[in-house]
Amino acid sequence: MFFLEFARACETLEKTSGRLDMIDIISKELPKLSDEELPVFVRFVMGRVFPDWSPKKLDIGPNLLYESVGYVVGLKKDKVIDRINRTGDVGKAVEELLSDKNHLSQQMLFFHEALDLVSVYNELISISEQGGKKIQAGSEKVQREKPQQEKLRGVRRLFSAASPLEGRYLSRIMLEELRIGVGEGSVREAVAKAFGVDSALVEHAQQALNDMGEVARLAKQGPDALQSVQVTPFHPVRMMLAQQGSIADMIEEHGEIAAEFKYDGSRFQFHKKGNWARLYSRRLEDVTAALPDVIQQLLSATEHDVILDGEVIAIKDGKPMPFQSVLRRFRRRHDIAEAQDAIAMVPNVFDIIWLDGETLIDLPFSERRKRLESVVTQYLAPQVRSDREEEITKTYEAALAAGHEGIMIKVPASPYTPGQRGKNWIKIKPEVDTLDLAVIGAEWGEGKRAHVFGSFLVACQDNGKLMPLSRVATGFSDEQLAEVFELLKESVISESGKEVTFEPSLVFEVGYAELQASSNYECGFALRFPRFIRIRDDKDIPDVETIENIRERYKRQANSAQAYQR
Ligand code: AMP
Numbered sequence: 001m002f003f004l005e006f007a008r009a010c011e012t013l014e015k016t017s018g019r020l021d022m023i024d025i026i027s028k029e030l031p032k033l034s035d036e037e038l039p040v041f042v043r044f045v046m047g048r049v050f051p052d053w054s055p056k057k058l059d060i061g062p063n064l065l066y067e068s069v070g071y072v073v074g075l076k077k078d079k080v081i082d083r084i085n086r087t088g089d090v091g092k093a094v095e096e097l098l099s100d101k102n103h104l105s106q107q108m109l110f111f112h113e114a115l116d117l118v119s120v121y122n123e124l125i126s127i128s129e130q131g132g133k134k135i136q137a138g139s140e141k142v143q144r145e146k147p148q149q150e151k152l153r154g155v156r157r158l159f160s161a162a163s164p165l166e167g168r169y170l171s172r173i174m175l176e177e178l179r180i181g182v183g184e185g186s187v188r189e190a191v192a193k194a195f196g197v198d199s200a201l202v203e204h205a206q207q208a209l210n211d212m213g214e215v216a217r218l219a220k221q222g223p224d225a226l227q228s229v230q231v232t233p234f235h236p237v238r239m240m241l242a243q244q245g246s247i248a249d250m251i252e253e254h255g256e257i258a259a260e261f262k263y264d265g266s267r268f269q270f271h272k273k274g275n276w277a278r279l280y281s282r283r284l285e286d287v288t289a290a291l292p293d294v295i296q297q298l299l300s301a302t303e304h305d306v307i308l309d310g311e312v313i314a315i316k317d318g319k320p321m322p323f324q325s326v327l328r329r330f331r332r333r334h335d336i337a338e339a340q341d342a343i344a345m346v347p348n349v350f351d352i353i354w355l356d357g358e359t360l361i362d363l364p365f366s367e368r369r370k371r372l373e374s375v376v377t378q379y380l381a382p383q384v385r386s387d388r389e390e391e392i393t394k395t396y397e398a399a400l401a402a403g404h405e406g407i408m409i410k411v412p413a414s415p416y417t418p419g420q421r422g423k424n425w426i427k428i429k430p431e432v433d434t435l436d437l438a439v440i441g442a443e444w445g446e447g448k449r450a451h452v453f454g455s456f457l458v459a460c461q462d463n464g465k466l467m468p469l470s471r472v473a474t475g476f477s478d479e480q481l482a483e484v485f486e487l488l489k490e491s492v493i494s495e496s497g498k499e500v501t502f503e504p505s506l507v508f509e510v511g512y513a514e515l516q517a518s519s520n521y522e523c524g525f526a527l528r529f530p531r532f533i534r535i536r537d538d539k540d541i542p543d544v545e546t547i548e549n550i551r552e553r554y555k556r557q558a559n560s561a562q563a564y565q566r
Contacts, residue, residue, distance in 0.1 A: 001037050003115035003162075006044060007169045013045075014180040022182060026190035030216065038220065039213025040121045046187055047178035049124050051211030053235040055286040058128045060155060060174045061490035062090070062503060064148070068155035069094050069171070073101040085494045090175060094159075095168035102164065115161050120170070127154035175503055183464060187212055195219040197226060205229045207418040208359060210237050210284075231359045233273040233307060236280040238419030240309070240351075242408060245426035247392045250409050256387040257409050258365065259395045262427055263348050263381070264405040265313035265326040266538055270298045270347075273305045281330055282538040290332045293340045294347050301349070301378040308376065309351035309416075314343045320403045324534060331537065350381040350408075353416055365424075366412035385412070396428055405429050433513070435527075435545045436536050438466050439488065439506045444498045445481070452485040453500070458508055458530075460523060462547045467523040469550070472510055475532035484535065507536040507544055515554045523547055525554065 009029055016022050026045060033041050043049060050056045066080040075097070084093040130150040155174065162170050172178045188206065192199035197219050205215045205226040218225040231237055250257050267282035277295055278288045288295060294312055314321040314329070325343055332339055352372040353360055360368050373380065384395045396407045406429030414424035437458035445454025455473035459466040476484070491502040511533045518526035
């Protein structure tokens, strides 16, 4: 498939608003594709380049992209940014710029070799590989600059061969946000429709493989191929997630339930096969190098080939330390040995996903727990099973007394459902008024903070669409503002006066005194006394608080205010 055909399909999808129509359009494209093209098309149409399990990153920041486009069209980066500010969209701005250039040099059109879907993919892979390369010889500066130069060259090569319409989607793919409104659910339905297979089967295969591209290839082979998928070591699956709920409701619905401490640390997935072991974060990043102590502990806990799910916490004097100490270790790139001495990291294992070649996700939790207990000798999260509310409440109190966040309640009969926030895992913790929100904009600081961002615009989501909810300007130390600046400076997509807009990438936990109904923001709410609590870099943009949840909280808040007045 030519990349232009892909771009045309995206253009049609961008103009389509109905979900069913979108599914129909995608499902008609899929059968035309070769086995090599199919996974690439499927990932691209979701705005992704790599399989979801892959910790690889494209790592083309907006700045690198603007510079490359500027080079190709003969403009300085500032002029490219001006155009983006005017159109309000990187893709459309790139399209316009390439179109201006083609008017100026008509002959360019004839010299182009048409871009092909798979060759674009291969070029992106090679661009991504430039990022992490260490160049041995030369000064430190050369070590840092060389890979950037290589990346830049690759990106320029693609833009110089792209037509304006291709430029629109190429730039969006490079920023890994296609903005055509196609989510994983629509692609799942389209795959099912295209190849006449059950969409539940597609979903199940996606849970095990964590790569819709590969799932589409199997769907083309038929239901048996989908049915027989296995979880693969070193291809992390998404983490199963929890909802809020109550002990009494869970007992009423399920009878006997399992309760475990809710550890306030960082989620991990441990993969081990033979002598090879890796550790992945909640975002499925490979954090092996940062946590050799945790790897050692887990290796000493089992001789088997396993994929384990758990939470790592930091312990000092027998007490859990705040969650930040753990995150700091997950992010660490240097001086890892020193960091190990300062803080003891302890893994708590609570689930098993794969054992000695067998995929366990469809087994009931009680059965998985038995397997877990039979092969993992240390670091197991203790579990209490009971159908009595007092007993579970006692565990909850013990968890809080020991300095943990609360408890997790799990349904013994439930399968492991990767990536799902279902009702089979329920978290019980004291109500705290904080929300996890996406950082979508900022304002430059003033005075001694003039070189960093000083206040931030944060957003909740409505089915994936981000909606501004509040500005956050308090709660930051100078150190934190500097850290946030470093994390966000490459994500600026537009700037006007003191205001900047970001390609959303960072999640803040924001505390507040009260939720207020407000017409200032489209979502209809605002936060009273918002304050920054912490960066949640274990969470991604799709994990931010939903507007439904905020409405719920608002109702609960109103109810408790009435109760107080009575
Ligand atoms: P939350 O991040 O508040 O949605 O709570 C869910 C998170 O609690 C999970 O993603 C884990 O990182 C963490 N957690 C801590 N202890 C447990 C446990 N025993 N079982 C499952 N998740 C746990």
